[in-house]
Amino acid sequence: MLDLWYKNAVIYCIDVETYMDANGDGIGDFIGLTQKLDYLAGLGVTCIWLMPFYPSPNKDNGYDVMDYYNVDSRLGTLGDFVEFTVQARERGMRILVDLVVNHTSSQHPWFQAACKNKNSKYWNYYLWSKQKPKDIKEGIVFPGFQKTTWTYHPEAEAYYAHRFYDHQADLNITNPEVRAEIQKIMGFWLALGVSGFRIDAAPFLIELQQADNICEMVDDPIVYIEEFRKFLSWRQGNAILLAEVNELPEEQSRYFGNGNRMQMLFNFWANQHLILALVQEKAAPLIEALARLPEIPEVGQWANFIRNHDELTLDKLSEAQQEEIAAALAPDQEKMWIFDRGIRRRFAPMINGDPRRLKLTYSLLLTLPGTPVINYGEELGMGDDLSLPERHPARTPMQWSSEPNGGFSTAPSDKLVLPVIDEGEYGYKHLNVSVQRRDPESLLNWMERAIRMRKECPAFGWGKWQILETGHESVFAHRCEWNGEVAIAIHNLSSEPSHISLTLTDDKGSYLVDLFEDQPDEEVLKISQDIQLAAYGYRWFRVRR
Numbered sequence: 255m256l257d258l259w260y261k262n263a264v265i266y267c268i269d270v271e272t273y274m275d276a277n278g279d280g281i282g283d284f285i286g287l288t289q290k291l292d293y294l295a296g297l298g299v300t301c302i303w304l305m306p307f308y309p310s311p312n313k314d315n316g317y318d319v320m321d322y323y324n325v326d327s328r329l330g331t332l333g334d335f336v337e338f339t340v341q342a343r344e345r346g347m348r349i350l351v352d353l354v355v356n357h358t359s360s361q362h363p364w365f366q367a368a369c370k371n372k373n374s375k376y377w378n379y380y381l382w383s384k385q386k387p388k389d390i391k392e393g394i395v396f397p398g399f400q401k402t403t404w405t406y407h408p409e410a411e412a413y414y415a416h417r418f419y420d421h422q423a424d425l426n427i428t429n430p431e432v433r434a435e436i437q438k439i440m441g442f443w444l445a446l447g448v449s450g451f452r453i454d455a456a457p458f459l460i461e462l463q464q465a466d467n468i469c470e471m472v473d474d475p476i477v478y479i480e481e482f483r484k485f486l487s488w489r490q491g492n493a494i495l496l497a498e499v500n501e502l503p504e505e506q507s508r509y510f511g512n513g514n515r516m517q518m519l520f521n522f523w524a525n526q527h528l529i530l531a532l533v534q535e536k537a538a539p540l541i542e543a544l545a546r547l548p549e550i551p552e553v554g555q556w557a558n559f560i561r562n563h564d565e566l567t568l569d570k571l572s573e574a575q576q577e578e579i580a581a582a583l584a585p586d587q588e589k590m591w592i593f594d595r596g597i598r599r600r601f602a603p604m605i606n607g608d609p610r611r612l613k614l615t616y617s618l619l620l621t622l623p624g625t626p627v628i629n630y631g632e633e634l635g636m637g638d639d640l641s642l643p644e645r646h647p648a649r650t651p652m653q654w655s656s657e658p659n660g661g662f663s664t665a666p667s668d669k670l671v672l673p674v675i676d677e678g679e680y681g682y683k684h685l686n687v688s689v690q691r692r693d694p695e696s697l698l699n700w701m702e703r704a705i706r707m708r709k710e711c712p713a714f715g716w717g718k719w720q721i722l723e724t725g726h727e728s729v730f731a732h733r734c735e736w737n738g739e740v741a742i743a744i745h746n747l748s749s750e751p752s753h754i755s756l757t758l759t760d761d762k763g764s765y766l767v768d769l770f771e772d773q774p775d776e777e778v779l780k781i782s783q784d785i786q787l788a789a790y791g792y793r794w795f796r797v798r799r
């Protein structure tokens with residue numbers, strides 16, 4: 255029997271720094287996060303993905319690591335980390351941590367040592383060139399904020415490669431010592447109790463760059479991923495790699511391999527088309543996007559999401575589609591659009607906080623083939639602060655209560671790591687955990703119920719899925735079957751109520767059991783079943799034979 259825990263997991267992404275501050279210094283910490291584990295368990299989270307919490311100059315929200323074997327002292331100690339993992343496990347939750355090894359911070363001792371001495375073993379940890387190689391335009395990941403991908407280092411007297419900011423020097427993956435180092439880092443965190451890694455910037459990690467000092471050439475650097483996976487599987491059989499790979503569907507298969515590479519990939523492709531479908535109020539973009547996804551191996555799984563901590567990238571859509579989305583969701587382009595490709599807002603304000611559309615969207619997230627990943631605060635419909643720079647608007651502290659600083663910290667508000675949203679509709683005084691807890695209609699309470707239901711329908715995470723005919727352009731319906739169990743979800747993307755006739759070729763003679771509403775079971779008398787949906791309505795059914 256395959257016991258793949260991640261297939262029916264609910265993953266929740268946390269930045270420790272902005273989640274809960276226990277010691278009142280204005281910065282979230284592991285002790286604070288540990289105090290919130292009962293909240294997370296109550297919500298139904300089964301796996302926590304921690305964004306980088308390592309010592310870092312913090313010029314890219316921790317994605318610039320200075321020491322892979324430690325906890326940033328502002329957030330706690332290794333002892334606090336281990337205590338946190340033990341307490342999470344106690345509540346049935348697993349931990350994934352970010353593995354950021356495409357690059358290190360330029361303040362990492364390896365880079366410092368390399369710059370000081372070309373003969374040090376650390377020189378070959380990075381990619382160098384005597385002459386400045388030509389910048390490829392698409393090579394720059396942060397257009398408008400980043401000028402080049404090769405920067406001259408006067409002490410090293412050479413240019414070093416960096417796909418991201420110039421303070422993030424790319425590691426040389428062709429160097430076996432670098433790969434051994436990466437394995438040692440994985441081994442370290444596995445020993446401290448984690449269940450796997452989110453692989454940052456996976457395509458960049460394995461790209462073979464032109465440089466003077468490439469050590470070893472392989473035909474296809476994907477073998478490096480196989481090497482990491484092998485290491486992982488020997489060390490801890492049930493540990494996983496969840497990779498950030500935003501590529502066309504045809505390119506994605508190779509990251510899964512035949513089940514011998516990454517177990518999970520973020521589904522950027524479905525995400526972008528889901529957003530398009532929501533804006534157009536038409537199912538076609540989502541149906542076509544899902545149809546183009548590659549077959550994945552049995553141990554493979556998609557990680558679905560609505561928003562993450564970065565911009566909502568729309569780079570896989572046409573310019574016209576991007577413009578259509580921007581007009582609807584980011585009307586003030588100057589303030590809301592970033593990197594020529596995405597939106598730096600949280601999701602709720604993009605749809606004006608409409609509770610019907612919020613529930614519709616998260617209902618899709620919880621039922622689409624794959625495993626849902628929720629970014630902290632999404633369960634409340636948290637807002638953004640567009641006065642903050644770069645991708646920070648969507649990274650403000652968690653809103654726990656109507657106490658000062660939203661209950662996130664007792665520090666004076668000018669000492670907070672990022673300001674709490676304190677004004678307007680999304681301000682912490684009315685939008686917070688404590689208020690939503692008391693309101694049976696709140697998004698938080700809805701999310702808790704929906705997550706419970708999702709977990710009770712493993713067919714959504716494990717099953718073979720197919721799109722169902724609805725005869726209605728605004729309605730998306732799909733059916734998942736696993737181990738003889740069938741789950742069906744129907745979503746009306748339109749602001750108008752819809753009446754559809756759903757084609758149920760395989761379920762004639764069965765009953766549809768509504769999983770949300772107290773409705774009598776409906777017998778499927780004919781192959782096409784009449785179904786009513788409210789404006790932005792959704793329904794989940796279990797098929798009872």
Ligand code: NOJ
Pocket residue numbers: 314315317354418454455498563564
């Ligand atoms: C992807 C991360 O999600 C993003 O936040 C970061 O800036 C880059 N990788 C560089 O590490």
Ligand code: CA
Pocket residue numbers: 275276277278279280281282283328
């Ligand atoms: Ca603190």
